[in-house]
Amino acid sequence: xxxxxxxxxxxxxxxxxxxxxxxxxxxxxxxxxxxxxxxxxxxxxxxxxxxxxxxxxxxxxxxxxxxxxxxxxxxxxxxxxxxxxxxxxxxxxxxxxxxxxxxxxxxxxxxxxxxxxxxxxxxxxxxxxxxxxxxxxxxxxxxxxxxxxxxxxxxxxxxxxxxxxxxxxxxxxxxxxxxxxxxxxxxxxxxxxxxxxxxxxxxxxxxxxxxxxxxxxxxxxxxxxxxxxxxxxxxxxxxxxxxxxxxxxxxxxxxxxxxxxxxxxxxxxxxxxxxxxxxxxxxxxxxxxxxxxxxxxxxxxxxxxxxxxxxxxxxx
Amino acid sequence: xxxxxxxxxxxxxxxxxxxxxxxxxxxxxxxxxxxxxxxxxxxxxxxxxxxxxxxxxxxxxxxxxxxxxxxxxxxxxxxxxxxxxxxxxxxxxxxxxxxxxxxxxxxxxxxxxxxxxxxxxxxxxxxxxxxxxxxxxxxxxxxxxxxxxxxxxxxxxxxxxxxxxxxxxxxxxxxxxxxxxxxxxxxxxxxxxxxxxxxxxxxxxxxxxxxxxxxxxxxxxxxxxxxxxxxxxxxxxxxxxxxxxxxxxxxxxxxxxxxxxxxxxxxxxxxxxxxxxxxxxxxxxxxxxxxxxxxxxxxxxxxxxxxxxxxxxxxx
DNA sequence: GACGGGCAATAGGTTTTTTCTATAGCGTTG
DNA sequence: CAACGCTATAGAAAAAACCTATTGCCCGTC
Numbered sequence: 001x002x003x004x005x006x007x008x009x010x011x012x013x014x015x016x017x018x019x020x021x022x023x024x025x026x027x028x029x030x031x032x033x034x035x036x037x038x039x040x041x042x043x044x045x046x047x048x049x050x051x052x053x054x055x056x057x058x059x060x061x062x063x064x065x066x067x068x069x070x071x072x073x074x075x076x077x078x079x080x081x082x083x084x085x086x087x088x089x090x091x092x093x094x095x096x097x098x099x100x101x102x103x104x105x106x107x108x109x110x111x112x113x114x115x116x117x118x119x120x121x122x123x124x125x126x127x128x129x130x131x132x133x134x135x136x137x138x139x140x141x142x143x144x145x146x147x148x149x150x151x152x153x154x155x156x157x158x159x160x161x162x163x164x165x166x167x168x169x170x171x172x173x174x175x176x177x178x179x180x181x182x183x184x185x186x187x188x189x190x191x192x193x194x195x196x197x198x199x200x201x202x203x204x205x206x207x208x209x210x211x212x213x214x215x216x217x218x219x220x221x222x223x224x225x226x227x228x229x230x231x232x233x234x235x236x237x238x239x240x241x242x243x244x245x246x247x248x249x250x251x252x253x254x255x256x257x258x259x260x261x262x263x264x265x266x267x268x269x270x271x272x273x274x275x276x277x278x279x280x281x282x283x284x285x286x287x288x289x290x291x292x293x294x295x296x297x298x299x300x301x302x303x304x305x306x307x308x309x310x311x312x313x314x315x316x
Numbered sequence: 317x318x319x320x321x322x323x324x325x326x327x328x329x330x331x332x333x334x335x336x337x338x339x340x341x342x343x344x345x346x347x348x349x350x351x352x353x354x355x356x357x358x359x360x361x362x363x364x365x366x367x368x369x370x371x372x373x374x375x376x377x378x379x380x381x382x383x384x385x386x387x388x389x390x391x392x393x394x395x396x397x398x399x400x401x402x403x404x405x406x407x408x409x410x411x412x413x414x415x416x417x418x419x420x421x422x423x424x425x426x427x428x429x430x431x432x433x434x435x436x437x438x439x440x441x442x443x444x445x446x447x448x449x450x451x452x453x454x455x456x457x458x459x460x461x462x463x464x465x466x467x468x469x470x471x472x473x474x475x476x477x478x479x480x481x482x483x484x485x486x487x488x489x490x491x492x493x494x495x496x497x498x499x500x501x502x503x504x505x506x507x508x509x510x511x512x513x514x515x516x517x518x519x520x521x522x523x524x525x526x527x528x529x530x531x532x533x534x535x536x537x538x539x540x541x542x543x544x545x546x547x548x549x550x551x552x553x554x555x556x557x558x559x560x561x562x563x564x565x566x567x568x569x570x571x572x573x574x575x576x577x578x579x580x581x582x583x584x585x586x587x588x589x590x591x592x593x594x595x596x597x598x599x600x601x602x603x604x605x606x607x608x609x610x611x612x613x614x615x616x617x618x619x620x621x622x623x624x625x626x627x628x629x630x631x632x
Numbered sequence: 633g634a635c636g637g638g639c640a641a642t643a644g645g646t647t648t649t650t651t652c653t654a655t656a657g658c659g660t661t662g
Numbered sequence: 663c664a665a666c667g668c669t670a671t672a673g674a675a676a677a678a679a680c681c682t683a684t685t686g687c688c689c690g691t692c
Binding site for chain 3: 333334335345346348349350353366367368369370371
């Protein structure tokens with residue numbers, strides 16, 4: 001099957017006649033006759049019912065027509081998009097971020113996009129990772145950030161950074177004899193009143209997994225699926241929590257929270273940038289992807305987002 | 317742009333080399349080189365960055381690749397669907413019906429489909445016409461039935477029948493001096509306690525329009541968006557209503573309701589079968605469409621669905 | 633710093649495909 | 663029943679796709 005053949009076929013369907021279609025296309029009628037014959041032979045089924053007054057579509061012909069129109073529209077769109085890719089990037093780019101990443105990344109990324117890509121509207125969507133994964137799979141967002149990519153199929157995945165989870169406390173409520181400079185074992189943390197998100201949350205699932213693997217029983221006094229509120233509660237000394245440093249960077253900088261590394265075990269999670277293959281790549285989304293890497297590079301080098309760099313690689 | 321070119325381009329992208337791609341495809345390398353050159357010339361933009369160790373995609377190349385994969389998948393699907401169209405119709409057909417139509421049509425249609433198309437699963441969805449219109453526009457149902465098609469664009473519309481709205485009453489609660497055989501004027505109906513669906517309902521919008529156009533003020537004592545419940549209330553003499561005869565055919569047959577024509581004005585509405593151009597036509601949906609026409613023909617000839625026939629025509 | 637290997641680009645000839653002209657066949661219409 | 667309008671077929675011409683041979687280029691290696 002061939003785009004030219006599809007174009008011809010649509011013309012025939014619309015004109016209801018080989019001769020008329022030939023005239024419209026600008027080729028001789030016998031040529032069209034041949035094309036249809038080839039198409040019918042390739043598909044093994046009749047597409048046109050010939051009559052002395054023209055042709056009508058068979059049922060199969062109607063089905064091919066509806067596909068052909070879609071395909072031709074897609075080809076047209078492809079051509080336009082590729083041509084436009086030489087011009088300045090423009091349009092909307094939707095980017096799904098888990099809240100802990102959004103906390104540190106959204107603002108600097110939005111500002112960078114506004115400055116460097118004036119015609120691009122960035123739509124940063126903060127959501128739980130489960131939603132982001134779903135949106136990526138259905139192709140309704142261009143880019144997303146995820147921690148766990150093991151369940152993904154056919155996605156283009158680019159590792160960004162590896163984060164380590166830290167213990168957080170109010171400064172004047174520090175529960176250990178050791179100083180916050182020293183790592184604390186998870187077993188000690190587990191004895192405290194913890195404020196964590198619910199099990200539907202990726203972070204919580206990960207902490208539970210590490211705890212179980214080390215025979216540690218967590219004591220969760222409050223479950224709350226809102227990062228800001230968790231931090232507020234911890235800052236008011238209503239409990240303690242475990243987070244990636246980036247997620248609490250704001251309150252740590254203001255001295256409202258203190259953080260300590262956790263050892264036995266050290267809990268690390270990689271952060272991935274994921275692109276859906278169902279949403280066609282746009283120039284704007286490529287540029288936002290590039291700026292994301294650049295901004296993260298900048299944030300890590302300035303130690304605002306602490307993490308272990310990962311070599312750039314792309315999986316298609 | 318050509319399907320063969322797109323196929324070649326995807327192979328090049330996947331192999332990262334013209335020579336390797338040429339080997340995989342089974343043509344000589346210079347031929348591929350030419351193809352890419354043509355493609356780049358047609359699109360007016362470079363797609364590949366050539367190096368002595370192979371080629372890499374430019375940004376435009378990445379964009380074309382993502383489109384190309386979708387287009388090739390669509391072509392593959394088209395070929396499969398057309399081939400399968402020769403076989404027995406199979407698969408799911410989703411069909412959205414307003415409740416008044418569903419009342420009379422769903423059961424006989426479902427039975428006919430089950431008998432004549434054993435491999436087809438009919439999914440009859442009863443919903444308010446606003447929803448059906450939305451689903452058709454987004455292509456999430458194959459077929460739908462609507463009363464008002466003035467707002468539709470690019471749809472394939474086939475008129476089915478023209479219904480006339482009737483007045484309904486409980487038999488022993490008949491409010492007029494004249495017999496139910498005689499038409500009653502809308503102005504008289506308007507003086508009674510009416511039970512009608514809310515304004516979001518297509519039927520109600522239509523009745524309101526006719527009433528306003530004739531300077532009649534309707535007295536609606538109960539608004540209820542559930543056809544069965546409206547009929548029950550009227551049968552219990554809790555009020556009166558206005559419906560298409562098909563919608564109340566069951567209770568009229570059982571003698572629980574009586575109907576009378578309405579004149580001054582006569583209220584007529586056409587009923588259309590609508591097909592979305594975004595859902596590709598399947599053999600199964602074509603057959604369900606055919607059976608729908610056949611069942612309606614049967615229902616009207618047996619006077620179960622009273623209405624004025626409309627000449628068959630199709631708008632593409 | 634020259635050499636060879638691997639790659640893509642170019643040139644020119646060959647094959648295949650597409651298109652054209654001419655014409656036949658066929659049903660409908662006047 | 664002849665003329666018209668349509669599609670199908672045949673064979674020649676034009677266009678395209680493709681092939682072989684070769685060049686040029688960059689990189690790594692000797």
